Amino acid sequence: MSKPHILILGCNFAGLTTARYIHALVKEKASITIIDRKSLLTFVPNIPLQVLADINPAIDLQYQFMNFLEHDGSAFIQADVVSIDPETNTVFYKPSERAGHPIRHINYDYLVIALGNRLAYDTIDGFSEYGHSVTDTFLGNRLRNYLHRDYKGGPIAITSDIFHQGKSDKLPGGLPVALTACEGPPVELSFSIAHWLEKNQKGDASTIFLSTPAHVIAEDAGETILKQLLPMMEDMQYNYQANTLGIKKVHNGGIEFNDGSTQEAEISIIFPDWQAHSFLKELPFTDDQGFVVTDLYMRNPDYKNIFAVGDAASITVPKIGSLGHMEAEVLSQTLAADLGAFTGEVKPIAFEILCMGDMGGIKGFYMRTNEWWGGKESHLEMGITPYLLKMSFKQMYYTLGGKIPHWGLALSELLGDAAIV
Ligand SMILES: Cc1cc2nc3c(=O)[nH]c(=O)nc-3n(C[C@H](O)[C@H](O)[C@H](O)COP(=O)(O)OP(=O)(O)OC[C@H]3O[C@@H](n4cnc5c(N)ncnc54)[C@H](O)[C@@H]3O)c2cc1C
Numbered sequence: 001m002s003k004p005h006i007l008i009l010g011c012n013f014a015g016l017t018t019a020r021y022i023h024a025l026v027k028e029k030a031s032i033t034i035i036d037r038k039s040l041l042t043f044v045p046n047i048p049l050q051v052l053a054d055i056n057p058a059i060d061l062q063y064q065f066m067n068f069l070e071h072d073g074s075a076f077i078q079a080d081v082v083s084i085d086p087e088t089n090t091v092f093y094k095p096s097e098r099a100g101h102p103i104r105h106i107n108y109d110y111l112v113i114a115l116g117n118r119l120a121y122d123t124i125d126g127f128s129e130y131g132h133s134v135t136d137t138f139l140g141n142r143l144r145n146y147l148h149r150d151y152k153g154g155p156i157a158i159t160s161d162i163f164h165q166g167k168s169d170k171l172p173g174g175l176p177v178a179l180t181a182c183e184g185p186p187v188e189l190s191f192s193i194a195h196w197l198e199k200n201q202k203g204d205a206s207t208i209f210l211s212t213p214a215h216v217i218a219e220d221a222g223e224t225i226l227k228q229l230l231p232m233m234e235d236m237q238y239n240y241q242a243n244t245l246g247i248k249k250v251h252n253g254g255i256e257f258n259d260g261s262t263q264e265a266e267i268s269i270i271f272p273d274w275q276a277h278s279f280l281k282e283l284p285f286t287d288d289q290g291f292v293v294t295d296l297y298m299r300n301p302d303y304k305n306i307f308a309v310g311d312a313a314s315i316t317v318p319k320i321g322s323l324g325h326m327e328a329e330v331l332s333q334t335l336a337a338d339l340g341a342f343t344g345e346v347k348p349i350a351f352e353i354l355c356m357g358d359m360g361g362i363k364g365f366y367m368r369t370n371e372w373w374g375g376k377e378s379h380l381e382m383g384i385t386p387y388l389l390k391m392s393f394k395q396m397y398y399t400l401g402g403k404i405p406h407w408g409l410a411l412s413e414l415l416g417d418a419a420i421v
Helices: 011-028 044-052 066-072 137-150 184-199 223-235 320-336 384-400 406-417
Strands: 004-011 031-036 040-042 062-064 075-085 090-095 104-107 110-115 156-160 208-211 239-241 247-251 254-257 262-264 267-271 306-309 353-360 361-368 378-383
Touching: 004 011, 011 031, 011 066, 011 110, 011 320, 031 104, 044 137, 044 184, 044 353, 044 384, 090 208, 110 320, 137 267, 156 254, 156 262, 184 208, 184 267, 184 353, 184 361, 223 239, 223 361, 223 378, 254 267, 306 320, 320 353, 353 384, 361 384, 378 384, 378 406
Parallel strands: 004 031, 004 110, 031 075, 110 306, 156 208, 156 267, 208 239
Antiparallel strands: 040 062, 075 090, 090 104, 247 254, 254 262, 353 361, 361 378
């Protein structure tokens, strides 16, 4: 009898970790194939650090994962996923290494969707000419060049566009709704760029204009953390604006917002709307925006052999990697239990934000909170330890090929919660 075939779409943070966790549990009981259009993982969270250090982020942040998959005995196909037919358990794909391939197909017994999102810069008027960002190595390198070669000083605007969170009556009840996809990076950049400005004698925190379309920035950090963070940023003389309602236009001298206000800027750093890939929008297992519907075990309630993890999953809000990481653990146990390869108790995802950001000058911040989901955990620490945690996470990820051991995050929490330096 042939083994069940597990097909994983997407091989960045969520896909690679899930593939490796599933393999660790099911071993020889299933065959695993992973498809991604790239054969290198982009280590997105560290792009801002490279930008400020004047290093092309593509040099160190595009990571070769293939040998780890080979070691597990998992197959990898470099291809664009074109469509999915959930009625016949078929995925259609087009090899992406060179142009001109016909569309091929592959069948699955279990499907894991880890395709992330499309970042909708193309819906922002003026972005291609006047906007900057740090969400991939292309944009990171573009900002690096501008900052280090052309920027002479002047206001730097950092802002997000409105996020359209998906709705579906198939989703678990009580999920909070966000107006932005991911506001950890804008906060992190505000700190680290202010440090860079001072170091390069081009400005300080007062040079930075941080804004949000929501009623408060980083709402998902919870009230306790925001009560510490916002007054601290005010004391440091950051300029801050809420309720912009999103971006109308980016132009040569700044940004026009949907609430009618404007922001003068020499550099406009934008975080766009995180949207679902268009081919997912028509499928019967996605919400009204095209994000994949799952329960708290990362399984679709209608198509029981379809799972999602990371940014592609509807319940992953905010769109941060640490949620995807926790989901990968839950998903791999759920799927392995189906195959009789996991006999322990599978616990549903317990939502929590774990975020480590760079503040420049070998300092960082650490946040761990579940307040936004009604929990009582709330930790905000700043100093050298959070910075070292952020840097050692990358090292651990690269060394272990994305297979962070369970104690890895627990240790981060232990050190982060009690950071005294
Ligand atoms: C600047 C910045 C800093 C961040 N910092 C942090 C942080 O400190 N901590 C944290 O937890 N999170 C952080 N995040 C968020 C984190 O980077 C994302 O949540 C994470 O990358 C999502 O992982 P993913 O695998 O779900 O999706 P992605 O990383 O988007 O990966 C999706 C994969 O699918 C592939 N793919 C997409 N479409 C197709 C297709 N049609 N065919 C084939 N392949 C396809 C892509 O090539 C890609 O490899 C940060 C984000 C940004 C932008």
